[in-house]
Amino acid sequence: MASVASKLYSDDVSLLVLLLDTNPFFWSTTSITFSQFLSHVLAFLNAVMGLNQLNQVVVIATGYSSCDYIYDSSSTSSNHGTGNGMPALFSSLLEKLEDFVTKDEELSKEKNVSKDRVASSLLSGSLSMALCYIQRVFRSGHLHPQPRILCLQGSQDGPEQYVAVMNSIFSAQRLMVPIDSCYIGTQNSAFLQQASYITGGVHHKPQQLDGLFQYLTTIFATDLHSRGFVQLPKPVGVDFRASCFCHKKTIDMGYICSVCLSIFCEHHKKCTTCGSVFGQSKLDDVSSVSDKKRKSPDT
Amino acid sequence: MASGQVEKRVKYKSSLKDPGTPGFLRIREAMLFFVPTDPKSDSKLKVLTQNIKSQKYTKEASNKPPWLNMTNKQGRSYIFEFENYADMQTCRDFITKALAKCEEEPTKPAVSTSSEQLNIADLEMRFKLLRENSELQRLHKQFVESKVLTEDEFWATRKKLIGKDSIRKSKQQVGLKSMMVSGIKPSTDGRTNRVTFNLTPEIIFQIFAEKPAVRQAFINYVPSKMTEKDFWTKYFRAEYLYSTKNTAVAAAEAAEDEELAVFLKPDEILAREARQKIRRVDPTLDMEADQGDDYTHLMDHGIQRDGTMDVIEPQNDQFKRSLLQDLNRHAAVVLEGRSIDVDSEDTRIVAEALTRVKQVNKADGDTTKEANQERWERMSRVAGMEDLQAPQNFPLAPLSIKDPRDYFESQQGNVLNVPRGAGALKRNVHEAYGLLKESILEIRATGLCVPLIKPDVSFDVFRSLTQTISTAKNIIGKNPRESFLDRLPKSTKDEVLHHWASIQELLRHFWSSYPITTTYLHIKVGKLKDAMSNTYSQLEAMKESVQSDLRHQVSLLVRPMQQALDAAFQHYEADLQRRKAKSGGGERPNGYV
């Protein structure tokens, strides 16, 4: 006898929002080409779709100066091949991706910001878009798949996005949407580590990029229901460093405004964010006095 | 001082009436002890000299025994009865000197706060905490007794522990029993008509609290008109009359004896209070509020004391009280709790203190004019219409985030100017995008690369991932609830835990000492560093000593501790270097920056 139908789908129906890093500056430095990378990712997406008829996949491209939805399985009606022997998923995704890259290039030229920015992608933007999408799914009705976000990031963190990224992470935490992250770059991403740590997702840094598909299927294809029974790799430590608001540097130790919690790497007389006037710390007195003392013999 | 201590045989009295506990009084410069001869007695006493405010003593000429009465700053007094006047004087002089010394003391700069200066309650609290928490005790023993930390430093980080306990302690006050006074049943001996009531200070207090009229009468009559004993006899006579419900007799006796009548009449003071209370009820709050709300003073309301509804002659009405009245009154008093802090045996003192308290309480409501005025104000405040009123200015400064965008994308302008790869980037923009598009085109044209992944690579990856999982599992234990620690032998586990706790303690002190601004801190950091390197070597030794099959796990456990210590050492060295570099040639007098 079938039990009373619940308001949710059965356990393993999932909505996967994939954030795809399309930063050209990153992809021009990697050991595997973007097309190889795409092969793995597309195969992974198709596999996820194949696990359950009701599974849903959304792909958001994280560009250098913009981000956009490039695939949504719920709006792509036909499931099967449109010529070329390629599934509809691939062809429509690739088509959109190409458009996106073209647009992104134009935007980058217009703004011409490249010279004073680290070559980071707009992670904050795509995270927000993913959360908006999930929020819409939540509100659309009572029958929805379990959402999760997967960041496939290669480029380094943009410290100037610190606040925006953190805010997205906290909203994801509130929505109880785990952010999985797979970092394929050479450094380490503090953002992604924190995102996965805070939201209860999985963070992993693959060692062999030619085996990316294996990492994706073994770790990141695990639906939320199964995560209750399966041990997934846990990072040994999490990089909790923050960026300062004044110079966008990543810092270990800094000053925090006691009113608005803005972070600064050096002492200010006044908070640049909320305008609170800081008192003089004793420590500061001593050091300034000593500085004077030290300087006086020199002059 | 030649004789640092005086010891005399005395009797300690907690109050004037107390027969006293025999024992020894030992007086030192800083403290005063009383040790009872009977080891079971709990009247052991410890008073810090500096807490003594004043001392009184009986004159030799008077016929009283040689008493020394000391009052401490909290108003509590200690009375000691000496065997002879000579002893008393010795002690008195000693204490006077000690007191004088104490007076001087505060004028000296408080360089080091010695534990003796702490008040006794704090000390006791610390001992209690140490006793209860063996972990804490171990730490205390390790660091304080080996002089790595001073007593104060140790406790400074645990203010919360002390604070929490002390609040709990001070707020607690013994309340009143909820048994009613009328529940005190007299005991009778079967033969005569004698009725005996047993009075204790507690009962007296309760009677006074519940019956202001009796209290007032006591103040008026005792001892000027009658003795205390007579007073209570009369009171209970009246109570007895009530309980017999013989209103006629009550009326008759009241007519004869005016003092007795006081007890029998309805309590005028209470009635007045009730009226005042009703007046204070905000009419806007309860428009029906009237005297009817306070049932206590409405006659023939409620059941009689024992439920019988006997016919009452109207003229004797006033000699009856209802059970409800008594209950209400009693409940009010119990809820109010012990409002005075007088711990005296003297009935009169109690009575007066209660009266004082009541008067203070009423003072605001007493003058009707003021009360009326206040009521009007309150009403207008409550009934006032917001939009007709001038804006109220609260003394606050709004948080001014001038532009909310500041918070989110603050100051794009001064984004960092690190030239990291900037030039290379610019040159590459077009190229990079071109490469990307090429890749996309390639995959669109030829499809996914086949084979996607080589089987051996796939297997390798899976194997390495499994490896990470299994090592992680070994640390956490197979079962998340059963930690690896439980698999260690007990002694090793305890040792690990203890090291962990002590390292935490040390690191906390270590990091909080930075930046070093005083010599004191400098010395402290040095001490801490030595202690830490000590612990470090102990950790190493422990790692060596552990069984080989567990060694790997233990070293995994120990590694974070050692890393934390390493970081501290590194910081210490770096700071030292910097300091040396800064101070350069000349040694400055106050050289710690």
Next chain:
Amino acid sequence: MPQVRIIAKNFMDMVASLPAIKLDKLYNNVFICEAILRSLPPLAKKYVLQMLYITDPVPATMMEEWVLADGASKHRVAIDRLIQLRIFSEISDRKKGTSYNLNPTFQNNLQKHIISGGVLPREPMNSDNAIKLPSLQELETYALKQWECFLLQLINSGHGEKLTGISSSMMKIFQRGLMSQRDRDGPRLTESGFQFLLMDTNSQLWYIIREYISNAEERDVDPADLISFLLELSFHVTGEAYNLNTLTDVQRNTLKDLADLGLVKLQQGRKDSWFIPTKLATNLSVSLADSSVRKEGFVVMETNFRMYAYSTSKLQCEILRLFARIEYQLPNLIACAITKESLYNAFDNGITSDQIITFLQQNSHPRCADRVPSIPENVTDQIRLWEADLKRIEMTQAHFYDEFPSKDVFEAACDFAREWGGLLWEDSKRMRLVVKSEIHNQMREFLHTQSK
């Protein structure tokens, strides 16, 4: 408890029970591999996916490393299922222990599917074709209507006009187990028949399909072919028309039967014939028990035990009649009442109170479904109580012993009976006891030895 509980949920059990050669043949079809993958338990899906490109055998110990303590049982179920379906083959080695290999055909096909997707062997209709296709809405109504007709015919085949094209012999097959064929008073619903009617559409569909497949050999059709065709069907797109010309004869015949069940709609063009899969067909491979296409409920239950069913369907009326008294019928409304008699009737037919309550809950009107609980509590309680009333007395065959010669013998007898688990009652004062009749013989023997 009725032993004939209908298990309609698991189609895959049937697949698993196929002989190995047939299974391997099935895995030659990409779509079947995909459908099988979808039907697996979540953990099993993960295992298949992570071994998709691994050709070496993976040791069982390696797989177990990933499993948390809570998941041990799930892990076992997943592995068992995979072995059952021959997706995993177990290799036991004395040195290395057990390890698993993915079925190479299955692996290859799934790899192919993931990389290039599958192409259906059917020819979809070109968009420039003149034939007007039914809208999705129309198609759904069609499917439901067809299905209902079928059900109606199923339950009153004896005295009903022929509504569908299903042959009566075929109908007989479906009725097996659901209806009792007695000559005198015509076919009657059996317990499982009643249970069948109260199930949701998806479960009913599975039951019928299962019967259809198990009967295939009698019609000279290979069940494996049938299964593969049905599974393939579920990968077609709802509402699109596909040409019949690529089908074999067997498949065409099957398709006709399926059209009668409402799984597909057949459409005749000028030159070609087309079939249009409905939602019922495309949902076939969904492994979920509760289908995502639940139809809207129609029953309003009131606290006074009256029930209003907004339905024009004759079938619904018949179903309600199973446990309620129909009072009157309006064009779009059936008013009925649940009474003790009507329920006793239902209980006699082997319907349980839980089934009735579940049916009411699943079919409650949208206005009521929003309420919690959707069925008034006093009604559900009463239904359960009435059922419990029938179960107050339990009959057990027993034997009564008395006049024991001594207390010792009596107690020994009691102990003996207790050991055999047959002691029902004892009265030590008057030395009497009652024992289940199953152990009467043993008891007698025992007493015999005692008396000697």
